[in-house]
Amino acid sequence: MLVEFSKKQIKLREELREYFFALMTDDLKVELNSESTKSGGGPLFKKTLKQIGEDGWIGLSWPKKYGGKEATLLDQYIFTEEVMRSGFPYPFLTTDSVGPTIAEHANQKVKDEIIPKILKGEIVIAIGYSESEAGTDLASLKTKAIYENNNWLINGQKMWTSLAEYSDYIWLAVRTNLDSMDHKGLSIILVPNNSKGISITPINTLGDVRTNATFYDNVVVSNKFLIGKKNKGWELITSQLNRERLSLVNNAPLEKILSDVINWAKETTTDNGNKLIEEDWVQNNLAQVQTGTEALKLLCWKQAWAMTKNELNMADASVAKVYGSEFFIEAYRLLMEVLGERSLLSHKSQQNILGGRLEMLYRVSSILTFGGGTNEIQRDIISMAGLSMPRTER
Amino acid sequence: MDFSLSAQQKDLVNLTLKVLKDQSEKANDLHNLDTAFSSSLWKELANTGILGVNIDNEYGGSQLSFLETCLIAESLGSFAVTTPFLYTTILADAINTFSSKELKLKILPKVVKGQSILSVGIKELSDDFSSIPTLDFQNKELTLNGTTNYVAFAKESDFILVSCKYNNKIKLILVNSKSPGIKFSKLVTTTGEYQYHVDFSNTKINQDLFFSKLSSSDDKILNWIMNRMIIGICSFALGINETSLKLTTSYTSQRNAFKKPIASFQAVRHRTADCYIDIACLRVVTEQAISSIILNKEAKEQVAIAKIWCGDICHRISYACQHLHGGIGIDKDYSLYKYNLWAKQLELSFGSSKFHLRKLGKLIAEN
Numbered sequence: 001m002l003v004e005f006s007k008k009q010i011k012l013r014e015e016l017r018e019y020f021f022a023l024m025t026d027d028l029k030v031e032l033n034s035e036s037t038k039s040g041g042g043p044l045f046k047k048t049l050k051q052i053g054e055d056g057w058i059g060l061s062w063p064k065k066y067g068g069k070e071a072t073l074l075d076q077y078i079f080t081e082e083v084m085r086s087g088f089p090y091p092f093l094t095t096d097s098v099g100p101t102i103a104e105h106a107n108q109k110v111k112d113e114i115i116p117k118i119l120k121g122e123i124v125i126a127i128g129y130s131e132s133e134a135g136t137d138l139a140s141l142k143t144k145a146i147y148e149n150n151n152w153l154i155n156g157q158k159m160w161t162s163l164a165e166y167s168d169y170i171w172l173a174v175r176t177n178l179d180s181m182d183h184k185g186l187s188i189i190l191v192p193n194n195s196k197g198i199s200i201t202p203i204n205t206l207g208d209v210r211t212n213a214t215f216y217d218n219v220v221v222s223n224k225f226l227i228g229k230k231n232k233g234w235e236l237i238t239s240q241l242n243r244e245r246l247s248l249v250n251n252a253p254l255e256k257i258l259s260d261v262i263n264w265a266k267e268t269t270t271d272n273g274n275k276l277i278e279e280d281w282v283q284n285n286l287a288q289v290q291t292g293t294e295a296l297k298l299l300c301w302k303q304a305w306a307m308t309k310n311e312l313n314m315a316d317a318s319v320a321k322v323y324g325s326e327f328f329i330e331a332y333r334l335l336m337e338v339l340g341e342r343s344l345l346s347h348k349s350q351q352n353i354l355g356g357r358l359e360m361l362y363r364v365s366s367i368l369t370f371g372g373g374t375n376e377i378q379r380d381i382i383s384m385a386g387l388s389m390p391r392t393e394r
Numbered sequence: 395m396d397f398s399l400s401a402q403q404k405d406l407v408n409l410t411l412k413v414l415k416d417q418s419e420k421a422n423d424l425h426n427l428d429t430a431f432s433s434s435l436w437k438e439l440a441n442t443g444i445l446g447v448n449i450d451n452e453y454g455g456s457q458l459s460f461l462e463t464c465l466i467a468e469s470l471g472s473f474a475v476t477t478p479f480l481y482t483t484i485l486a487d488a489i490n491t492f493s494s495k496e497l498k499l500k501i502l503p504k505v506v507k508g509q510s511i512l513s514v515g516i517k518e519l520s521d522d523f524s525s526i527p528t529l530d531f532q533n534k535e536l537t538l539n540g541t542t543n544y545v546a547f548a549k550e551s552d553f554i555l556v557s558c559k560y561n562n563k564i565k566l567i568l569v570n571s572k573s574p575g576i577k578f579s580k581l582v583t584t585t586g587e588y589q590y591h592v593d594f595s596n597t598k599i600n601q602d603l604f605f606s607k608l609s610s611s612d613d614k615i616l617n618w619i620m621n622r623m624i625i626g627i628c629s630f631a632l633g634i635n636e637t638s639l640k641l642t643t644s645y646t647s648q649r650n651a652f653k654k655p656i657a658s659f660q661a662v663r664h665r666t667a668d669c670y671i672d673i674a675c676l677r678v679v680t681e682q683a684i685s686s687i688i689l690n691k692e693a694k695e696q697v698a699i700a701k702i703w704c705g706d707i708c709h710r711i712s713y714a715c716q717h718l719h720g721g722i723g724i725d726k727d728y729s730l731y732k733y734n735l736w737a738k739q740l741e742l743s744f745g746s747s748k749f750h751l752r753k754l755g756k757l758i759a760e761n
Contacts, residue, residue: 001461002396003678003685009395074395262758283755290695290758291702291751298678305395319674322667376664383663386670387643392658 020086041166053121077304085252105228126167128158139183145174186233207364249324315386318378325368410469440508453502464629471633485512513551515542529560536599548590566612568603672707705747712737
């Protein structure tokens, strides 16, 4: 047992931290602070993503045959931490979740067309799973695709299709067997976003992150874009969701804001002339956050390590997701208490503290307890897969 | 990065569990509190080499690392059994690492054979309000005066490790527990673990039993021992909590209500899932602390963080498991109550969560 990164891995981390520090120019930060381009899609975002691709980082853990570097999943995890720390809205779903699934399951033509572009940072893929009446119970989704003359004819609507406003494709879950209303009748089709019949309506959210409702009205997509086999989409969805869960609760942004709040409390003088950090209660809040974030960091490291051994246990992925998402909420509260009323000032306000980041983070954090697989379902998975308790209706 | 155990380490865990299982089958009750600990279990732990796990080959031990000590502690925890294992082996490890050859030869072979118990009376390990004993040098004689509290197995041990003050420096000394001038008052603890309030009154101290010269401070060795004691306790707590949860999932899977096992109710499953998450967290922070200790780091933050988790989850899990069991959980014919008692003792021993949060908070402020 050795709970520590190697010297080479530590060097990689340092290199990446410097790299992203230089990449996050003031202009880019301004673009990413603007509500319409917060989650990417702006000109500087696109330029930067291409730069990251050109510098070979997107392919870090990809196989050599695709032009990747075949780094281990632990190296990839270090990369993830450093990107998250930098605040760049890196399209992990495209590069690390959907991308590898395409490489494994797509038609050769589609692979040849799309994989090189993913690795060059030229395309982004949105995910279309949820519908207005299919969220946690995803297998009941109704958007349908009918096979006609070597094409798929798609009709239906999706909710929470984030990034659809600028993505190049939508990774769409559709019902291809209309006789089966459960998970056995589902397939995945990669829909080019410029197809006729797609329309997009923005949904503005509490955390200022834009997401979308997307509508599919007789959209025609070539059969080559069917990923894997017809009616076998469920396995692709679940394996993709397991990969997604890890990047959702990455501890890096919390570590960053914790260290920024610590420094702020060291520099700030209170009305009794002491530094804020000398107060017992402030030390207590900071220690609580440190204690919790350390556990989260280690849960993530352990999972990344388990993935390199191909031993990722389903229950453990859910542990990190539930713990991380609920701890973020608690941690932001504890940190906001340290800042006091000042923590309510937004990044747009004068006198804001630390760029108003906590004011934004607390609003964004509520999404994670239900997004990416709601925590009740994760707890069901833990009791079943981790504790071998009986599986029954909910 | 490697979170795995070697084949040899897994064998050691299995061996320890087998000894415990065999002993509990033989005795029906591993330990009934009429004695400080089960001497037949202790003998068996010695026979199988478990007591010498962290002691050098030349003194009869198997020269393994602190990780192995923790693996054994976790196994002992899973049986909620009271033994002087952690105190004896961690102090033996300290003697093995820091003492003179004479002292090693005097103490370690006996420890390995199960013939000698060692105890730890370090004031810094508790949040007791009494002041630390003092060491005086007069007429060419060293004498110890003062008290140390909550010393487990002090009277049963051959040597007690005491931290004391000498010329404003912290000194660690091994006190022969049979020396004149020592008074033991037995405390009745919640788990029944034999603990003592120990009074030293002009107790003569032999310089051969020091870790270092009289003039030098033992701060570093003190930190070395405290880190290991606290993380040893966290490992023991892993065994306590894992088994509490195992008893609970197994009981709720058999117990029916409304014609269904109660484990099939979402409310029950979610409560156990939260326990599972808590244990996963204690496990990783303990693993990190063990790793830092083995790498000889100061590990102050890592150790505090592990003990905070230990205190918090001992509290949460023991009450969740009691609750989910209902009445049978409090019946002393069923074993869960022992885990509950130990959980509370571990939560508050060697510094509560608040005590360590305070320590960690100070480290954050000072760094």
